[in-house]
Amino acid sequence: MTDLAQNTLDGLFLGSSYALLALGFTLIFGVLRRVNLSFGPAVMFGCYAATWVHLNFGAGLVLLAMVAVLGSILAGAYVERLCFAPHRGGSAIAAMVASFALWMQFEELATIALPRHVYDFPALHGGAPLAFGALTLRVESLVMLLAAVLVCALLWWILYRTRFGVAVRAVIDQPQAAQLAGISVPRIFMLTFALASAIGGLAGFLIASSHEQVTPMLGMWSTMKGLLAMMLGGLGSLPGAVLGGLALGLLEAHSQWFFGPQTRDLIAYALLFILLAARVPWMTTRSAS
Amino acid sequence: MDDYAIGVLTNVGLISFLALSAYLLLIAGEMSFGQQAFFGVGAYAGGMLTAMYGWPLPLAALCAMALGALAQFLVGLPTLRLRGLYFAMATLAAAEMARILFELFHFQRQLEGEPVGPDGTQGFRGIRWVFEHGVEPLGYLGIVYALLALALVAFLLVERSRLGATLRGVGEDPELAASLGVDVNRVKLGVAAAAGALAALGGVLYAHHNTYIEPRNFDIMLGVHSLAYALIGGLGTALGPLVGVVLDIGALEGSRVFHGYRMIVFGGLVALLLIWRPRGLLDERAVQWLRRRFS
Amino acid sequence: MSLLRVRDVVTAYGKIEALKGVSLEVAQGSITCLLGPNGAGKTTLMMSIAGILKPRKGAILFGGEDIAGRAPHSIVAKGVALVPENRLVFPSMTVLENLNAGAYQRGDRNAIADDVERMFARFPRLKERAAQQAGTLSGGEQQMLAVARALMSRPKLLLMDEPSLGLAPLVVEEIFRIVTELHKDGTSIFLVEQNAHMALKVAQHFYLMEQGKVSFSGTPGALAEDEVIRRAYLGSSKT
Numbered sequence: 001m002t003d004l005a006q007n008t009l010d011g012l013f014l015g016s017s018y019a020l021l022a023l024g025f026t027l028i029f030g031v032l033r034r035v036n037l038s039f040g041p042a043v044m045f046g047c048y049a050a051t052w053v054h055l056n057f058g059a060g061l062v063l064l065a066m067v068a069v070l071g072s073i074l075a076g077a078y079v080e081r082l083c084f085a086p087h088r089g090g091s092a093i094a095a096m097v098a099s100f101a102l103w104m105q106f107e108e109l110a111t112i113a114l115p116r117h118v119y120d121f122p123a124l125h126g127g128a129p130l131a132f133g134a135l136t137l138r139v140e141s142l143v144m145l146l147a148a149v150l151v152c153a154l155l156w157w158i159l160y161r162t163r164f165g166v167a168v169r170a171v172i173d174q175p176q177a178a179q180l181a182g183i184s185v186p187r188i189f190m191l192t193f194a195l196a197s198a199i200g201g202l203a204g205f206l207i208a209s210s211h212e213q214v215t216p217m218l219g220m221w222s223t224m225k226g227l228l229a230m231m232l233g234g235l236g237s238l239p240g241a242v243l244g245g246l247a248l249g250l251l252e253a254h255s256q257w258f259f260g261p262q263t264r265d266l267i268a269y270a271l272l273f274i275l276l277a278a279r280v281p282w283m284t285t286r287s288a289s
Numbered sequence: 290m291d292d293y294a295i296g297v298l299t300n301v302g303l304i305s306f307l308a309l310s311a312y313l314l315l316i317a318g319e320m321s322f323g324q325q326a327f328f329g330v331g332a333y334a335g336g337m338l339t340a341m342y343g344w345p346l347p348l349a350a351l352c353a354m355a356l357g358a359l360a361q362f363l364v365g366l367p368t369l370r371l372r373g374l375y376f377a378m379a380t381l382a383a384a385e386m387a388r389i390l391f392e393l394f395h396f397q398r399q400l401e402g403e404p405v406g407p408d409g410t411q412g413f414r415g416i417r418w419v420f421e422h423g424v425e426p427l428g429y430l431g432i433v434y435a436l437l438a439l440a441l442v443a444f445l446l447v448e449r450s451r452l453g454a455t456l457r458g459v460g461e462d463p464e465l466a467a468s469l470g471v472d473v474n475r476v477k478l479g480v481a482a483a484a485g486a487l488a489a490l491g492g493v494l495y496a497h498h499n500t501y502i503e504p505r506n507f508d509i510m511l512g513v514h515s516l517a518y519a520l521i522g523g524l525g526t527a528l529g530p531l532v533g534v535v536l537d538i539g540a541l542e543g544s545r546v547f548h549g550y551r552m553i554v555f556g557g558l559v560a561l562l563l564i565w566r567p568r569g570l571l572d573e574r575a576v577q578w579l580r581r582r583f584s
Numbered sequence: 585m586s587l588l589r590v591r592d593v594v595t596a597y598g599k600i601e602a603l604k605g606v607s608l609e610v611a612q613g614s615i616t617c618l619l620g621p622n623g624a625g626k627t628t629l630m631m632s633i634a635g636i637l638k639p640r641k642g643a644i645l646f647g648g649e650d651i652a653g654r655a656p657h658s659i660v661a662k663g664v665a666l667v668p669e670n671r672l673v674f675p676s677m678t679v680l681e682n683l684n685a686g687a688y689q690r691g692d693r694n695a696i697a698d699d700v701e702r703m704f705a706r707f708p709r710l711k712e713r714a715a716q717q718a719g720t721l722s723g724g725e726q727q728m729l730a731v732a733r734a735l736m737s738r739p740k741l742l743l744m745d746e747p748s749l750g751l752a753p754l755v756v757e758e759i760f761r762i763v764t765e766l767h768k769d770g771t772s773i774f775l776v777e778q779n780a781h782m783a784l785k786v787a788q789h790f791y792l793m794e795q796g797k798v799s800f801s802g803t804p805g806a807l808a809e810d811e812v813i814r815r816a817y818l819g820s821s822k823t
Contacts, residue, residue, distance in 0.1 A: 014330070082560045090371070101560045104767050166688065169676075173670055173676050174675065177668070178685070180665070180668060181688050182656075182686075183685075185657075206366065224509075227378065243436075262389055262392055266345075269389070273383055273386065278367075
């Protein structure tokens with residue numbers, strides 16, 4: 001019974017990181033109607049930038065977080081200008097393949113700049129995990145969950161209480177009407193990208209300091225998890241991204257307990273496949289071309 | 290020709306099967322992130338048949354192709370009705386499942402005191418049929434390209450035929466095709482089976498060239514790469530994907546010029562190229578222009 | 585004085601020219617109407633003026649300035665607002681949010697709030713549904729919302745693309761009553777319509793468009809009404 005509770009707790013924490021990644025993906029997809037395969041790599045770029053700063057200057061955690069966020073925003077801007085702005089009215093496949101090409105660039109850049117396979121990353125909290133009765137709570141996990149909650153709240157506030165948010169929701173809802181209402185769609189694309197990248201950068205920082213290491217695999221891993229969570233929650237839905245992320249986390253935590261790490265991933269992919277094949281309505285209503 | 294060049298050329302040929310398989314689906318209007326799974330199916334099936342059961346390579350290859358076709362058909366059955374990105378994600382999920390299954394797959398036979406066969410993440414070594422039958426690297430290169438040439442001829446014949454027009458029609462405007470009486474789903478399933486067979490053929494040849502395969506070989510990177518080759522080479526002709534493969538593996542890797550930062554150069558080139566030519570170098574317009582010039 | 589002058593505009597979709605050199609004028613303070621059969625290019629013209637489509641040739645002069653090919657949001661900034669065919673409201677946003685979106689480019693919060701009240705006064709049904717999602721409104725209500733949203737940018741020129749499409753006769757009358765009111769309040773209106781009868785009742789000037797070109801220009805009395813209606817639905821008899 002405590003195992004169940006512990007796994008559920010761990011699943012929620014894990015799911016918070018997935019939720020953040022999925023939010024980034026979904027913002028971009030909802031507004032641009034395109035999948036950005038360089039999202040994970042941009043997150044990785046931010047983490048690597050922070051790692052580089054850490055190695056060369058030994059900076060504090062807050063500064064490192066800022067570097068990670070800024071690095072991701074920078075990387076995201078590069079991707080947006082090269083892969084998405086030029087194909088705005090055109091081919092979605094071309095944009096996606098271009099984003100994949102930049103993914104390759106980011107990965108190689110990371111291995112050139114920091115050639116070792118693994119690098120240490122400072123921990124959020126050096127101390128021991130907290131105990132609540134029979135359950136253990138890592139402080140990092142708690143921070144992750146809190147960060148996810150805060151980001152969601154911030155995002156909600158941005159979308160529903162600011163002028164920028166109205167524009168973003170308008171572009172998501174009806175892009176042509178948004179243009180007619182005087183909203184500059186290219187500008188909204190750019191700003192949304194920056195916002196999504198910032199969220200990704202924060203997620204990356206938290207993930208890296210939670211695992212206390214960075215590897216070049218972070219790019220692919222973030223992309224896979226973000227995509228999976230986004231699809232599970234219903235493509236293009238922001239609340240769905242959060243729920244999808246949490247669901248994925250819970251699924252993984254419990255599957256890992258019963259079946260081990262490989263089967264855990266197998267189950268996640270199998271679930272996605274089955275849901276898609278069954279054309280479950282919440283997943284397949286958003287236009288995706 | 291030195292061994293390195295032979296190796297590079299053979300690689301180009303092998304990956305071309307994969308790129309052609311992605312291209313075929315793209316023409317029919319479907320974007321697949323998962324062709325690497327069928328490449329892997331071909332590799333494992335073919336390898337098992339020759340290394341564990343002593344089948345001759347040609348027979349094993351045919352069997353592997355049939356398996357690849359069946360596998361892609363089965364994956365396609367529930368998913369081909371999905372639109373664009375949903376289908377792509379389904380293929381991604383299926384391919385990752387396949388890769389994990391390869392990781393979990395342990396099936397070995399004792400042959401002459403040694404265990405032979407797939408051993409999960411440890412891979413599958415000893416696929417030595419080609420060496421045991423005295424085929425030289427140059428000879429194998431010839432075989433690969435002979436088969437590739439056959440595939441290309443088949444493609445070029447189909448493209449000029451009514452079937453080819455139907456395929457492109459289905460890819461561009463399925464509703465229009467359906468209203469003209471085309472059974473879109475059957476066409477797509479047929480294309481899927483053909484693509485699966487093609488990828489599997491590449492896989493068999495790949496396994497026997499490398500003599501060792503492991504699940505990591507068939508990851509998402511391979512799949513997205515082959516999709517990229519198909520797209521940058523151009524969707525106007527089956528030669529397009531080959532152009533893509535040659536550009537990356539042939540020119541950039543083979544020339545060893547950009548050693549260490551090949552992907553940075555290639556990635557940048559691809560992104561820029563796609564701005565200029567969203568449907569690839571040899572896109573439909575270019576192909577038409579070339580045809581007019583040389584006819 | 586002409587507020588809007590379209591001069592030899594050519595707009596194409598790939599190789600197909602939808603507008604083959606269109607020229608017309610909208611006088612300041614007038615209601616000008618554009619009639620014509622389906623496929624004549626009326627919506628293409630509206631989209632070209634609003635900046636959604638970029639003309640290949642020609643000029644679109646608004647207040648003397650050529651706005652052809654500019655980005656839609658900068659055209660809105662100049663004072664042109666389009667109420668598109670099919671209304672195109674923001675379905676998942678509330679009526680109030682739709683209105684505020686229309687005022688996106690404006691910074692004067694209090695004046696925007698005043699305008700919202702004015703819209704509610706003019707379109708009472710929108711007030712009733714202020715907190716409702718726009719996608720759940722009826723066709724007529726969505727049309728009102730689309731008009732109100734366009735008005736929120738305080739345009740000098742209001743473009744309307746087939747506002748009566750798919751609406752019941754009573755609702756259509758209401759729409760045209762609003763058009764007349766807006767005109768009285770000083771907004772210039774360029775109106776595309778299939779409902780030639782109603783359009784001719786309110787317009788000071790009208791154009792007929794067929795197959796990408798303007799085929800007739802005149803005041804509502806200039807052609808017999810049944811002739812106009814015939815040409816608006818079927819095109820001219822010459823092939």
